[in-house]
Amino acid sequence: MSLLTTVMEHSLDDGYAEAARAKGREGTSRLPGSLRGRLTLALGLALATTVVTVGAVTSHEAEPTLAKERDALVQRVNDSTTAADRMQKQIQDLRHQVDRAQQQVLPNGSESSVAELAGRVGTGEVSGPGVKLVIDDASGTGTGGSASDPRLADGFHDTGRLRDRDLQLVVNGLWQAGAEAVSVNGQRLTALSAIRAAGDAILVDNRPLVPPYTVLVIGDGPRLVPAFQDAEAGRYLKIIQDSYGIRSTLTVQKKLTVPAALGITLRYAQPQTSEAPTAAPTTGTGAPTP
Numbered sequence: 001m002s003l004l005t006t007v008m009e010h011s012l013d014d015g016y017a018e019a020a021r022a023k024g025r026e027g028t029s030r031l032p033g034s035l036r037g038r039l040t041l042a043l044g045l046a047l048a049t050t051v052v053t054v055g056a057v058t059s060h061e062a063e064p065t066l067a068k069e070r071d072a073l074v075q076r077v078n079d080s081t082t083a084a085d086r087m088q089k090q091i092q093d094l095r096h097q098v099d100r101a102q103q104q105v106l107p108n109g110s111e112s113s114v115a116e117l118a119g120r121v122g123t124g125e126v127s128g129p130g131v132k133l134v135i136d137d138a139s140g141t142g143t144g145g146s147a148s149d150p151r152l153a154d155g156f157h158d159t160g161r162l163r164d165r166d167l168q169l170v171v172n173g174l175w176q177a178g179a180e181a182v183s184v185n186g187q188r189l190t191a192l193s194a195i196r197a198a199g200d201a202i203l204v205d206n207r208p209l210v211p212p213y214t215v216l217v218i219g220d221g222p223r224l225v226p227a228f229q230d231a232e233a234g235r236y237l238k239i240i241q242d243s244y245g246i247r248s249t250l251t252v253q254k255k256l257t258v259p260a261a262l263g264i265t266l267r268y269a270q271p272q273t274s275e276a277p278t279a280a281p282t283t284g285t286g287a288p289t290p
Contacts, residue, residue, distance in 0.1 A: 084207075088262050095123075095260065119181065122190030122261040126181040130256045131221045131228075135170070135237075136212035137161045138245030160244050164197035166236075167213065171195065173233020174217050174224070181218040181258040185209045188261035205261075212247075221252035 118124030138160030171189065174182055182189045187204040194205060201208045217224065228234045228250070240246050 091262050092260075099124075118260075122181070122188050122193075125257065125260045126218050127255060127257045128180075128218050129221055130179075130181075130216065130218040130253055130258075131224055131250060132253050132256065133170070133174070133215040133217065133248065133250045134212050135162055135167070135215070135246065135248045138247065160246065161200065162202070162211065162213065162246055164195050164202045166240060166246075167202055168195045169233050169236055171215065173228055173231055173236075174215070176233070177219075177224050177227035177231060179217045179219045179224065183216045183258045185214055186259060188259055190261050193261070216256050216258050218256060218258055225250060225252060 115124055119126040167184070171182060171184070184195075184204050187193075187207055187209070189204070194203075196203045196206075198208065202213070203209070229238075237246075237248060241248060
């Protein structure tokens with residue numbers, strides 16, 4: 001009981017009481033007492049106020065400049081995209097004019113063969129039955145996994161985002177399964193097309209695509225779907241779905257329209273000129289090669 005009584009009567013330690021008495025003797029003010037100390041304190045406060053004020057003013061002045069630069073960059077991108085779309089529209093109009101002029105000068109019966117050839121090489125629009133494949137990035141980090149991850153061998157490290165090489169493998173698998181014409185987000189694929197990447201964006205013939213990626217395929221849908229799913233490309237798509245959460249749907253369509261390729265550059269073969277026969281090459285021993 002004596003310990004409880006002591007604690008109740010003396011709530012503060014003797015050391016705390018002594019420190020409080022010493023502080024009372026020295027005074028409660030912590031400001032410097034000398035004139036030099038007060039001048040130094042005032043100079044420090046003025047300097048700190050100046051630095052804070054200058055920083056605030058500079059930040060306030062730089063913010064509109066950065067906003068203007070960002071808006072100007074966005075406007076340049078939008079203007080370039082609009083100009084590219086306008087030029088593509090002009091290309092389509094000119095191509096229609098060429099087609100009409102071609103039909104006028106060709107003899108009867110040649111239009112069908114020319115149209116079929118244009119559809120095969122990609123310079124003409126194609127309609128018919130086929131399949132529609134929609135691929136989208138994962139909504140979050142993919143769950144699950146596979147013991148043999150196909151991306152690890154190719155240097156992939158990101159998860160949940162479709163890469164250009166993924167789309168390349170899928171499109172090549174559709175061609176192998178029997179596709180007659182293919183387009184990705186309205187961009188027709190030809191023998192001269194390229195699927196590349198610029199940062200995280202996928203480019204088809206230098207045109208950036210935005211997910212989801214809609215792949216339209218002309219062909220025999222009921223036969224093409226199982227042929228694609230059972231092949232290497234279909235299995236690859238299934239693996240990245242399970243490993244990374246990438247989403248895809250593959251459906252058979254009764255009728256699809258695949259647009260013509262824009263800006264395609266055709267290469268024409270030239271007949272070989274007749275030349276004098278050259279002597280047969282010889283081997284190192286001097287004997288003519290067979």
